[in-house]
Amino acid sequence: MTQGLSVKLDDLRRPPTRLAAWVRRHQRGVDLAIDIVVVLLACVPQMIAMILRDSAGEWWGYLILAVVAAALMVRRRWPFTVMVVVGVACALSPLAQPGYGFPQGPFAFAIYTVASRQSTARALLGYGIALPATVLATVPYSLNGVRPPLPLLDSFSLLALIIGVIVRNRREHNEWLTRFVNQRIENAAVTERTRIAAEMHDVVAHALTMVVSLADGARSIREKDPEKADAAVAQIASTGREALGEMHRTLGLLRNADAGLDANLHHSGDNLPSLEELVDDVRAAGLGVTLTRTGPSVPEDTALRQTIYRIVQESLTNTLRHAAGATRAAVAITRSGRGVVITVEDDGAPVAGRIIPGHGLAGIAQRARAYGGTAQSEPRIGGGWRTRVELPAPGGVDG
Incomplete structure (x- = not known):
């Protein structure tokens, strides 16, 4: 095996x-x-x-x-x-x-x-x-x-x-x-391969988008502000190392797929950075991001926290890649009696010819469905884009 x-x-x-x-x-x-x-x-x-x-x-x-x-x-x-x-x-x-x-x-x-x-x-x-x-x-x-x-x-x-x-x-x-x-075993294997592929897509797409954004920013300010340019280059190296580590972890899951892959993939969320760290990385790439939390804290459920992290990561990555002129984005995590609601909004416009259907938005929808939730992505009135995901939270509302 x-x-x-x-x-x-x-x-x-x-x-x-x-x-x-x-x-x-x-x-x-x-x-x-x-x-x-x-x-x-x-x-x-x-x-x-x-x-x-x-x-x-x-x-x-x-x-x-x-x-x-x-x-x-x-x-x-x-x-x-x-x-x-x-x-x-x-x-x-x-x-x-x-x-x-x-x-x-x-x-x-x-x-x-x-x-x-x-x-x-x-x-x-x-x-x-x-x-x-x-x-x-x-x-x-x-x-x-x-x-x-x-x-x-x-x-x-x-x-x-x-x-x-x-x-x-x-x-x-x-x-x-x-x-x-x-x-049943083969079907489970196909499902796990699909989940690992989605994991790889999130890691690679986010890391490359961050690297490109940071590289563009460093080049534009190289002569005016060398210190900021050096900081951007250092951030590129840090992002690359983090992405490489996540890729090694995910590929390790694929190599050891027969040894409790499902449990390993769920528990892999334990090693993810926090949403605050994710937002800081995106800010360093030049996009103003705010993060707000409303209601009780999210349950200590590894699979739920991983799903939330990946959905926010993919949404912000889509903003960096496909939203022309985007200067800010707002991430809201709302906990209610029905579960957790994730809302990500930006003020950019889609880049003509650069939207790739079936990848980012489809991945968000797949993650939501896999956890028993729903996802909706649509243009905002007055410009920009909104992604809204509802996920069920285990154990009801925390006190």
Whole structure:
């Protein structure tokens, strides 16, 4: 589990026992041994009976028994064909051994194989083959004036059919459950990749926007105010180092995605700077930003705080990148009984040809939906842009 999101249900199961592991390594040999045991259990009792009653039997009864034994050895490969062959052979057996009856053991193993490996309809068809065969098996009894044991003639076949269907249904259910769980794991992996991609977008877009803004500011004041230019360059270096650290952390999550990625991504909010630090960085890039908080404090919920931080970060980044002439922005965090409301407004106008739909605003909306909230972005009356996000807050209003 070191190559990305490759975890499967089999990885979560207990390691097999030494015996189970040995059986898996020697599966073909184990299957052959089981087939031999099946043939012995199915055919030896009839062979003993034929030997003890040799004077009343026909020689071709042994040939029929050999055909049954050979067919049972390949029952896994051709289940239905073997069932038909064994059924016909067992129906002929009473003619070779009058009074012995229909040999139920071999046919029970044959019909079990069909019921456990193929459809129920085929198994029922095989059971239907047994019915006329059992009737044929009663003929020698009637000729000898003995009442045939009809209730017992097909009991083994019926029991084998039921057990086979149960085994097949259980196996199919386990296979379906495995596919279902693996699909859920894959869906979760895709969701986490999407969340990490959004995290990377926020980190890179914000850092590059800050660097470009600071670089432009430093160049414009380089001759007039060298000290401020040097401070802007230092801020560029600091922003780059912070972005590099966040990228390393996020990529580390991606590399270790199988080891509790969801929890790690939520707890990654513990390492985020405060909103005040974010606002200070944006101010250093030349945009006047105010931050106001209204109502009780935001709950100590890592996922909620991370969502708020990223939404504010992306909104301010959009202002720096896409709002021409923007000189100020206002960030308001309002806590009420319904949750947390985030409002970010600016006084700029969209830059023609530079709006990239499906990235910043879409990322804000996705983060809001992921936390069970809503997001709305629209132009303000009189100019500028407003982004408003409502998020549910766990635990109700803090006292």
